[in-house]
Amino acid sequence: MEIKVCGMRERDNCYQLATEVGPDWMGLIFYPKSLRLVTAESADWMIDLPLKKVGVFVDEAQTEVLRKIALFGLSVLQLHGGESVEVAKKLKEGTGLEIWKVFAVGEMLDWKVMEEFVPHVDRFLFDTATVSKGGSGKTFDWGLLKGYPFEKGFFLSGGLTMVHANEIFELSKEIPQLLGVDVNSGFEVAPGLKNIPVLKEFKQKLNR
Numbered sequence: 001m002e003i004k005v006c007g008m009r010e011r012d013n014c015y016q017l018a019t020e021v022g023p024d025w026m027g028l029i030f031y032p033k034s035l036r037l038v039t040a041e042s043a044d045w046m047i048d049l050p051l052k053k054v055g056v057f058v059d060e061a062q063t064e065v066l067r068k069i070a071l072f073g074l075s076v077l078q079l080h081g082g083e084s085v086e087v088a089k090k091l092k093e094g095t096g097l098e099i100w101k102v103f104a105v106g107e108m109l110d111w112k113v114m115e116e117f118v119p120h121v122d123r124f125l126f127d128t129a130t131v132s133k134g135g136s137g138k139t140f141d142w143g144l145l146k147g148y149p150f151e152k153g154f155f156l157s158g159g160l161t162m163v164h165a166n167e168i169f170e171l172s173k174e175i176p177q178l179l180g181v182d183v184n185s186g187f188e189v190a191p192g193l194k195n196i197p198v199l200k201e202f203k204q205k206l207n208r
Helices: 011-021 040-046 062-072 085-095 111-115 142-147 162-174 196-206
Strands: 002-005 025-029 053-057 076-079 098-105 123-128 154-156 178-183 188-190
Touching: 002 011, 002 196, 011 025, 011 040, 011 196, 040 062, 053 062, 062 085, 076 085, 085 098, 123 178, 142 154, 142 162, 162 178, 162 196, 178 196
Parallel strands: 002 025, 002 178, 025 053, 053 076, 076 098, 098 123, 123 154, 154 178
Antiparallel strands: none
């Protein structure tokens, strides 16, 4: 199971994450309304972090996305808003980076809408539907994912904490397309500041 730790921002915390946890991905949020917003001033040291960086964007202009790619050395673009298939395709072709498309889950999932994205994104990510676009600390009904119809892999997100490790492990056996998890607020001591020992234990439990 791959692990993405999102909402990272503080310098010492980021370096601890890299050396003590070593997740597969580190998420940097560029949504202006987020409590975990990363500003350009952090780019000088973040670009040198020995972790693959995922830039999280919400309906952002392509010019600004390209600027963030150059500033932070992003490996992945995570589209967390209402971006169209055309936008995903354009970013994929224009940058050559991986594209992850997020779908916010409420009471249902529309597979037909997702199907149009399949040729143009590298994976999907399912998060709990909230006004704040993530970081809610709330889970959704994972049973909805048991009808997942695509071969393309996906990440599970939305309110994940240590107590979910066993459930996620079991769900991955039932749904092989579940490649990993995206964790954030459930492992924080404050917005943008992660509990490194707990993250380390979570990673061990998830990949036992």
